[in-house]
Amino acid sequence: MNAFVIDTFEFCRINGKQEGVTPVAEMTRLAKECADASGEIAWKVAGSTSKMGFPQMTLSVNGTVQLVCQRCLQPYAHHLASTTVLMLGKDDEQADEIEEIIADESIDVIVGSRSMELMYLVEDEALLALPHTPKHDVCPDSALLDKAKSEKISPFDALKSLKSE
Numbered sequence: 001m002n003a004f005v006i007d008t009f010e011f012c013r014i015n016g017k018q019e020g021v022t023p024v025a026e027m028t029r030l031a032k033e034c035a036d037a038s039g040e041i042a043w044k045v046a047g048s049t050s051k052m053g054f055p056q057m058t059l060s061v062n063g064t065v066q067l068v069c070q071r072c073l074q075p076y077a078h079h080l081a082s083t084t085v086l087m088l089g090k091d092d093e094q095a096d097e098i099e100e101i102i103a104d105e106s107i108d109v110i111v112g113s114r115s116m117e118l119m120y121l122v123e124d125e126a127l128l129a130l131p132h133t134p135k136h137d138v139c140p141d142s143a144l145l146d147k148a149k150s151e152k153i154s155p156f157d158a159l160k161s162l163k164s165e
Helices: 008-013 028-032 092-102 118-129 143-150 155-164
Strands: 017-023 040-049 055-068 075-089 107-111
Touching (some): 008 040, 008 055, 017 118, 040 118, 075 118, 092 107
Parallel strands (some): 075 107
Antiparallel strands (some): 017 040, 055 075
16 A cells, blocks of 8 residues: 655645545455455545644545345445544543534544554545445345245244144
8 A cells, every 4th residue: 555654734834735546456355344345435634624624634435345244145336535623632531522622523533643543544534434334235136135035944843843742
């Protein structure tokens, strides 16, 4: 994976911008969650200062990954599209203070660093954008699912057969 190490505070102070496209295969944590390592993630990061004077970064990821449907167990292409605002604190204490001040659930507050691996943040955002339970909108071959539903045996029927023996 390309190493983009940035000073997060300086990046925000100068309104830095960075963008790129990274193959899923180069994002090892993301690739482990996928059916295969095909696909690419396009990402953008923009630094700025919030209205309250705190450094912040806006991070966007966009791309398609292959996931396994939890209904039919077949791979499918899932589109990721996510944007988040990361506000930066100098340490855990300041990050907690910022969270209390802004009281906004849509903004994540993290501890900034003078040397942060930007691609780690990009991969984190892609991981957070994955669905909790991946599934097709409509499974292409529902025959297996229909068969499993039709062959469902009631546990009470099983108990009745034990009682009659």
